Amino acid sequence: MxxxxxxxxxxxxxxxxxxxxxxxxxxxxxxxxxxxxxxxxxxxxxxxxxxxxxxxxxxxxxxxxxxxxxxxxxxxxxxxxxxxxxxxxxxxxxxxxxxxxxxxxxxxxxxxxxxxxxxxxxxxxxxxxxxxxxxxxxxxxxxxxxxxxxxxxxxxxxxxxxxxxxxxxxxxxxxxxxxxxxxxxxxxxxxxxxxxxxxxxxxxxxxxxxxxxxxxxxxxxxxxxxxxxxxxxxxxxxxxxxxxxxxxxxxxxxxxxxxxxxxxxxxxxxxxxxxxxxxxxxxxxxxxxxxxxxxxxxxxxxxxxxxxxxxxxxxxTPSMGSGIEQDKVQRSVATAFAHLYRIQTQQLNRPAVTEAHLRVTAACNKSGGQVAPQGAGNDWRCVITWHLPGVEAAGTAIYQLDVASDGRFVADGDGPKEVNGYFLVRTPTGDAPNPLWQFDGNVELLDTTLKG
Structure with a gap:
């Protein structure tokens, strides 16, 4: 019961x-x-x-x-x-x-x-x-x-x-x-x-x-x-x-x-x-x-x-290496520099240019060419070259790179001073941060990355 x-x-x-x-x-x-x-x-x-x-x-x-x-x-x-x-x-x-x-x-x-x-x-x-x-x-x-x-x-x-x-x-x-x-x-x-x-x-x-x-x-x-x-x-x-x-x-x-x-x-x-x-x-x-x-x-x-x-x-994704290779670093640095150079051109009120006109290239090595140009490290060095319309001589700039293992890098300008030697640039409206003095970038780690 x-x-x-x-x-x-x-x-x-x-x-x-x-x-x-x-x-x-x-x-x-x-x-x-x-x-x-x-x-x-x-x-x-x-x-x-x-x-x-x-x-x-x-x-x-x-x-x-x-x-x-x-x-x-x-x-x-x-x-x-x-x-x-x-x-x-x-x-x-x-x-x-x-x-x-x-x-x-x-x-x-x-x-x-x-x-x-x-x-x-x-x-x-x-x-x-x-x-x-x-x-x-x-x-x-x-x-x-x-x-x-x-x-x-x-x-x-x-x-x-x-x-x-x-x-x-x-x-x-x-x-x-x-x-x-x-x-x-x-x-x-x-x-x-x-x-x-x-x-x-x-x-x-x-x-x-x-x-x-x-x-x-x-x-x-x-x-x-x-x-x-x-x-x-x-x-x-x-x-x-x-x-x-x-x-x-x-x-x-x-x-x-x-x-x-x-x-x-x-x-x-x-x-x-x-x-x-x-x-x-x-x-x-x-x-x-x-x-x-x-x-x-x-x-x-x-x-x-x-x-x-x-x-x-x-x-x-057959990527068993570090994903940081010389051609990828060079491509990322050249692309970022070309975009930032246009921004600096606008700041200084210079004639407008396009990335196609600049034809920016980068030559990068690691530890002065003493080691294989791949992998993370703060010993990357890049020489960037670009061309201006109507100017026969090519421009060059040097950057020291600190590339992290996740692909992010910081490029620190090392001359010439007219391009990346100063933190500020003098513009018609006053001093402004120089976009080419130091900039961040990202190396694409995967060989085949989805684009969007």
Whole structure:
């Protein structure tokens, strides 16, 4: 009789829908003081930072697009994006997703939550969606705040791309927005790793730190002389692959591969976290994660996924070298110089020229020709030659290049002084930054990159 009554009560109990559990988990997250501080910081701090730096006489020229913060408001948002991909986004994923399950272990509230929701599956879905919502809110704050701060402080001006071509304000704004959207993919991958760590390691602080540690490991890997296929197979590559959006034509191949790899990692880590969560023991109040299960169900599948993505990318894009070769460096440097020379010509109010008239070429070597001209390093040297209409003698300029392993390079002018010897040039409207003094560029790492 008692069993029949109990069965009737269970059968008559109405299940709590995922939407209601999601709202409950979202309220729990945003009620935490550290989440509220993060939201305020992401929606206010970038605007103040960009506006303050844009008014300074010294700019972060060692940062991508940093030297253009005086010229256009869109550059500041890209500076913030570069910093966010390195530090801010991994930390946000750690704080939000890395603690969403572990907090219940610390407080000992699993039994209360199970009684209220009555389904581990809906609990997992609600917590995952709530953490995703908060992370999207934080990323949106970084993007909107930095863009608004730059446009208000400097103005909606054209932006110089990584190959020297000039982007209209509308085009620049659209690409900046697209760049922020693209970094959502690796951010979701880190958030999924945070969910996995939070489930597998319980109340251990390692679960909270796992996304940041994984991001740090991927950054270190990108600094090593690894083959291009290995770099593209790591989800962290998408944090820098957005650079390809600011060339003409856009270098979309590495970016699309990085996004796909990141989404595969996000899906895999979320499924692993879900399976671990359904198998855990909620009756043990001292449960602190299962080491063996975390390795067999969490670590080993991700290691296998890494090997699989490396193999797939290596077959799809046969680029097992560094991707940085002499002809690619020469082509990138010559293209950027030709575009920037036209900008300098307009600044100095000289007769207009086109890239076809200039016929710019570059001759680059590494370590003075003592080593093979390939691979990253700060020992690249380029001699650029161009021609002006009606002038018989060709012009030449020398640049020292520091080429990073991800293909980004900084070209530092080494003469003549009339071309790239001074930071400022005197224009009819006053002094302005010399675009040929120092400029950034991007080497196309893949031999066959999708064009867009």
């Amino acid at each position: 008692t069993e029949t009554i109990a069965d009737d009560i269970v059968a008559g109990t109405r299940r709590v829908p995922v939407s209601r559990a999601y709202r409950f988990e979202l309220v729990k997250l945003v009620s935490q003081w550290r989440i509220r501080l993060l939201v305020l910081a992401c929606w206010i701090a970038p605007a103040l930072f960009v506006a303050a730096v844009s008014q300074q006489s010294t700019l972060p020229s060692d940062t991508l697009f940093g030297r253009w913060m005086h010229a256009t408001g869109w550059a500041g948002s890209l500076v913030v994006l570069g910093f966010a991909g390195t530090w801010a986004l991994p930390l946000l994923a750690s704080v939000v997703a890395g603690d969403v399950f572990a907090c219940e272990d610390r407080l000992g509230t699993w039994r209360h939550l199970l009684v209220a929701v009555r389904s581990p599956r809906r609990i997992f879905a609600a917590k995952a969606l709530a953490s995703l919502t908060v992370i999207l809110l934080l990323v949106a704050g970084l993007a909107c705040s930095s863009a608004a701060g730059g446009v208000v402080a400097v103005g909606n001006q054209p932006l110089v791309g990584l190959d020297g071509h000039l982007l209209t304000p509308a085009d620049a704004g659209g690409r900046v927005l697209l760049a922020w959207v693209c970094v959502l993919a690796p951010t979701l991958a880190l958030a999924a790793i945070g969910l996995l760590g939070s489930v597998a390691l319980g109340r251990s602080p390692m679960g909270l730190l796992l996304p940041a540690l994984v991001a740090l490991a991927m950054q270190l890997a990108q600094m090593l002389p690894l083959p291009v296929a290995v770099r593209l197979a790591l989800p962290g590559y998408a944090f820098t692959a957005w650079n390809g959006l600011f060339t003409s034509p856009a270098q979309l191949g590495p970016l699309l591969i990085g996004i796909v790899v990141s989404l595969v990692w996000a899906a895999t880590a979320t499924v692993l976290a879900y399976l671990l969560f359904l198998r855990r023991d909620f009756t043990n109040l001292s449960y602190d994660g299962s080491g063996r299960r975390a390795i067999t169900t969490g670590l080993l599948p991700l290691a296998g996924l890494t090997a699989l993505t490396v193999a797939v990318v290596a077959v799809a």
